[in-house]
Amino acid sequence: MRRLAVVREWSQQSRRSRPESGEASSVARPLPWEQHLPWVGQRGPCRNQRIGQPSEEVWKYLPPTASYKKETTAGVAQSSADEEMRKIPNNGNLKMTKVAYPMGLFVCLFIYIAYIKWHWASATQAFFSITEAAAGARRGQQAQGPLGTTAHGHKVFYGIMFDAGSTGTRVHVFQFTWQPGETPTLTHETFKALQPGLSAYADDVEKSTPGIQELLDVAKQDIPFDFWKATPLVLKATAGLRLLPGEKAQNLLQKVKEVFKASPFLVGDDCVSIMNGTDEGISAWITVNFLIGSLKTAGSSSVGMLDLGGGSTQITFLPRVQGTLQTSPPGYLTSLQIFNRTYKLYSYSYLGLGLMSARLAILGGVEGKPAEDGKELVSPCLSPSFKGEWEHAEITYRISGQKAVNLHQLCASRVSEILQNKVHRTEEVKDVDFYAFSYYYDLAANVGFIDAEKGGSLVVGDFEIAAKYVCRTVENQPQSNPFMCMDLTYISLLLQNFGFPENKVLKLTRKIDSVETSWALGAIFHYIDSLNRQKSWAT
DSSP states (O other), X not given: OHHHHHXXXXXXXXXXXXXXXXXXXOSOOOOGGGGGSTTXXXXXXXXXXOTTOOOHHHHTTSOTTOOOOOOOTTOOOOSOHHHHHHHSHHHXXXXXXXXXXXXXXXXXXXXXXXXXXXXXXXXXXHHHTHHHHHHHHHHTOOOOOOSEEOTTSOEEEEEEEEEEOSSOEEEXXXXXXXXXXXXXXXXXXXXXXXXXXXXXXXXXXXXXXXXXHHHHHHHHHHSOGGGGGGSBEEEEEOHHHHTSOHHHHHHHXXXXXXXXHTSSSBOOTTSEEEOOHHHHHHHHHHHHHHHTTTTSSTTOOOOEEEEEOSSEEEEEEOXXXXXXXXXXXXXXXEEEEETTEEEEEEXXXXXXXXXXXXXXXXXXXXXXXXXXXXXXXXXXXXXXXXXXXXXXXXXXXXXXXOOOSSHHHHHHHHHHHHHTTTSOOXXXXXXXXXXXXXXXXXHXXXXXXXXXXXXXXXXXXXXXXXXXXXXXXXXXXXXXXXXXXHHHHHHHHHHHHHTOXXXXXXXXXXXXXXXXXXXXXXXXXXXXXXXXXXXXXXX
């Protein structure tokens, strides 16, 4: 447009600058448009051409739509400028046009492919460098950071973990910050739970979708939009799905995977899975030791973990005694790599010894099967006058108590039969500090040993004291909590079978620094760490 304006200005001024009729001009006047050319003030071939005809040297500066025509040195007139331009598209550069279009398409394709690679790289960057950051100080390296950066220069990333338990499905949304050379710091957690568990939809998987979508909406509200594509989304199912027939469990997981794939978060092929019991215990151990800071430096003193769920129970700790390493049964010792360190842990999960599964076994029922012909299940662990119904894993059982002189003694005898030869005892647990979670916490709070909100500490023998008292007085209030005598007796004997003495102190808590002490935090760390190792092997 600027060049066209220059030409118009030159055309008008040139007409004004022509000599009057009969007047001669012996000096070649500078043309107004020459003021805009690099050779202004020089005498050149353009000065010798008559006004209105740009030379070959300046022709290229004129716009393609300008109405000019070139003349030969002999002054032979050509066709009109408009007709000439129609004959020679693109000002004579037809061959260049044929080359330019394919080249342009090729460049666009190249840019698109580069963008796709950048998009995937930016998404995976959020978790590929975490363990490198934790180990950076020892290696003297600086790890690459993920998407966000705080005012203090800390990198920000998120992780979403679904806990599909036997009694409910829970979502944990974690926000982390980290600096190269340091262990990541958890800065925020959002938690929400829904009931029932996924296993309740085993016969109609479509009904599981609304609940999963509701929990995904919680994550969307909590995580900034720009972080969605870089935030890993994972679901781990525990004992509830482990107890289902294989085909039903896989159908449920496939439905969840379809919902996840339609979400805006980062979803891998292994985004949903059934967590084996050992991994559940290890993940809970990571959670606790991360929150108390024992994973920040090598050689720090760690704590053990006790978790009592509905379908299974776990015990995990870091052995320091050689005897424990030598006498542990096969499958009880496992190696863990996290934050560029390796830990050899004692960890085992007892499927079927979770509190709800133990109740069914004590009552004489079979997991996943209704009582034959609606038979009533009778137990000495219930009040003699109690009759009622109890629902477990979508099956309703008719239950009742039986007459007994010493309810606790008979109940303890029945529980001992259930636990016989099922739990490995190790002496080292008496010398390791332990945290206890889930139903350990709930039962202790119900009988007033700890604050229901803040938690607290107790000794193992307190559970037996409470069991004896409740079993003795259960007839006074048979309907208030019919399973209290049974549950307390079971927990007391379970801990004794693990090897805990009566005076062993246990810390019971639901949160450490306002963070849920479940396996979910440790599992998201473990997942991210495994992705990082896959990247290292690939490169």
